[in-house]
Amino acid sequence: MTYEHLILERVDGVAIVTLNRPAVLNALNLALLRDLDHAVAELRSDDRIRAVILTGAGEKAFVAGADIKELAELTPVAGKAYAAEGQRIFDQIEHLGKPVIAAVNGYALGGGCELAMACTMRIAADTAKFGQPEIKLGILPGFGGTQRLPRLVGKGRAMELILTGATIDAAEAYRIGLVNRVVPAAALMTEARALAATLAASAPVALKVTLEAINRGLDESLADGCVLEATLFGLVASTDDMREGTRAFVEKRKATFTGR
Ligand code: CO8
Helix, strand or coil: CCCCCEEEEEECCEEEEEECCHHHCCCECHHHHHHHHHHHHHHHCCCCCCEEEEEECCCCEEECCECHHHHCCCCHHHHHHHHHHHHHHHHHHHCCCCCEEEEECCEEECHHHHHHHHCCEEEEECCCEEECHHHHHCCCCCCCHHHHHHHHHCHHHHHHHHHHCCEEEHHHHHHCCCCCEEECHHHHHHHHHHHHHHHHCCCHHHHHHHHHHHHHHCCCCHHHHHHHHHHHHHHHCCCHHHHHHHHHHHCCCCCCCCCC
């Protein structure tokens, strides 16, 4: 598949998706969202891909938000549909069944911050900046920000960020738990690739069901989440990888997982 606004590379079981509209700081227009939707579907069905890295083209931005020129033209009906479509695509990323690492190389504002939050983990360059500035445009986050930000950083901090529209730097994003780690900008992709390689070498079925247990379980009560966990545990107990992983421990050797 060819893409207009993103670059998709595959290296050793890891896909690198680069959002590519650098002239407008990789702002998300409908065409880019459509590309992202197709890329996610392509990666979902590609069994060779075990982990994904999502990043932005250029040195300045991960994604500076939804394309404000497109937003400005929206009618109420189109606005609701646009938000729902973005939410659907970001859900596909969250529930890809493979880990997605956001390598945040610059501004992650509005829809960009929301996109990073839909990823499994976030590594930030020390030059990255985060925020939900929608309030300054007279709107609210529409791609899941009001829901994912409080889940990640707590209600009070999410309220403050969304209601003030403030931009925070990478160190502050790390301090409040919005990102997993901060690294020098020059080392960002090396760090992201190293983490992706570690994840790609894990038992794929265990990885997939762990993602499901955490992502789905968080929306359930503790009791229901634990039922889900136990059921998924029963599932992995049927895999060759479980036999291999436990046997390798006993035999003091490195496990080789096959995904069966
Ligand atoms: N949309 C469209 N164009 C953009 C965007 C954007 N979000 N961000 C930057 N650009 C463009 C600029 O217009 C400029 O283009 P041009 O060269 O043609 O003038 C180019 O990118 C470079 O930007 P700047 O010159 O502004 O660069 P600066 O370094 O001076 O500033 C900033 C960088 C601070 C990131 C600044 O560009 C900025 O504030 N951008 C907007 C950030 C923002 O408000 N983002 C939130 C958008 S709203 C949103 O994301 C809602 C998501 C949910 C939608 C739900 C569907 C309805």
